[in-house]
Amino acid sequence: MKKLSIVVPCYNEELTIHPFLEATQKVEAQMADQLIFDYIFVNDGSKDKTLEVLRQVAGQFENVHYLSFSRNFGKEAGLLAGLEAADGDLITVMDADLQDPPELLIEMFAKIEEGYDVVGTRRADRKGEPFIRSLFAKTFYWLINKISSTEMVDGARDFRLMTRQVVDSILELKEVNRFSKGLFSWVGFDVAYVAYENRERVAGETSWSFWSLLRYSMDGFINFSEAPLNLAMWSGAGAFVLSLLGIAFVVIRKLTIGGSIAGWASTVTIILFIGGLQLLALGIIGKYIAKIFLETKKRPVYLIKEKG
Known part of the structure; x- marks a missing residue:
């Protein structure tokens, strides 16, 4: 039976870890005859009690593991650490706030079985998102696809299901300044997308401000375009x-x-x-x-x- 490694970067997510596990374990039960689930939480220097909660759930469930950074290194570092630690035949990246619906894993796995190497997710709309953030996001995707040879899908999330070969290819890219949305697209392979309605966080507040997203988009321009x-x-x-x-x-x-x-x-x-x-x-x-x-x-x- 194949093993699924679920990589979950966390920054100040003490309120979302338990709801995330509860929702994902329901999907795990439905797919028990298809996949063995393994969870890898990456604590990115959280200031709240995220690490304490991770210690608790790791002691409670044998298939839950965690890494804790010495300080906050950013989500890109969390993604890389999780991918390097993952040893599953299939690997997925998910946010702990349940904006990435765990139940989509069933449909995503079915598409992997059809022969796709990567099954990504994208938001069908941006309901609930501030207008100015939506405007800048749409502008970013329009502009980056005009000036870069690496296509990036508007509304695509980091939540994607990947084969071992795809993840190994991503890990071969040794650059320090990482922009995962671009790296996921750059490696290529056969990709399918699953659309879903936008969801709000289950608890807590996002650590992504407008300015941090703007700086992140600038990294995308610099890293993937001349x-x-x-x-x-x-x-x-x-x-x-x-x-x-x-x-x-x-x-x-x-x-x-x-x-x-x-x-x-x-x-x-x-x-x-x-x-x-x-x-x-x-x-x-x-x-x-x-x-x-x-x-x-x-x-x-x-x-x-x-x-x-």
């Missing part, structure tokens, strides 16, 4: 061409009409414009250099303080 660098290059080229046209205009005016262009406002405006373009280009280049700097350090993505 478009920002091209923007800097073409902005510089455009400013150079405009400056040549300006010089030609001044020279021709001087030769044909005489006199000089009066006023300092236009001069200051041009200087500010060119300076702004230079700072924009330096900022974009600096972002890429920072990523290179972090990669060359070869620091571990996470440090484990405790296992159970």
Whole structure:
């Protein structure tokens, strides 16, 4: 019988772990003749009693295990640690807040049996989500698919069921600056998606603010596209061409009409414009250099303080 490893990154999820296990164990009972369930919770430096709850459930259930980081390293580190610890024939990634419906595992496993390598989930709508967050999310997916060769499905969740081969392929990607949504797509394989209605958290509050999501989306642009660098290059080229046209205009005016262009406002405006373009280009280049700097350090993505 095949083994299913369920990877669950946790940050301040003390209120959701028990409801998550209760819901998932119902599905486990329904699939008892098909899969052996194994749970791997990753405590990402939680500030609440998440670790205490994980110790409790690990002592209560033989198939529940946990890793606890020495500090908060971020969800990407939690995903990587869980995938590296998972030894199942099939692996899935789920959030503890039950926004990823456990009952979908039945349909997802059926599609794996049909021959798919990956079965992902995507939200059919964004009901209950703030309008500004939905707008920026849709804009992100539209833009990233325009400027990147790696297609990312709008509304796709990290919740996906993967074969051992797919996970091994993902783990071969050794980069420190990880953007899992892109990595899941980049490795390819035969993928099917299951749509479902958006769900609210079962308890607690999300740790993802608008600004943290915005920073995360910027990582996606940097990690999977050279478009920002091209923007800097073409902005510089455009400013150079405009400056040549300006010089030609001044020279021709001087030769044909005489006199000089009066006023300092236009001069200051041009200087500010060119300076702004230079700072924009330096900022974009600096972002890429920072990523290179972090990669060359070869620091571990996470440090484990405790296992159970």
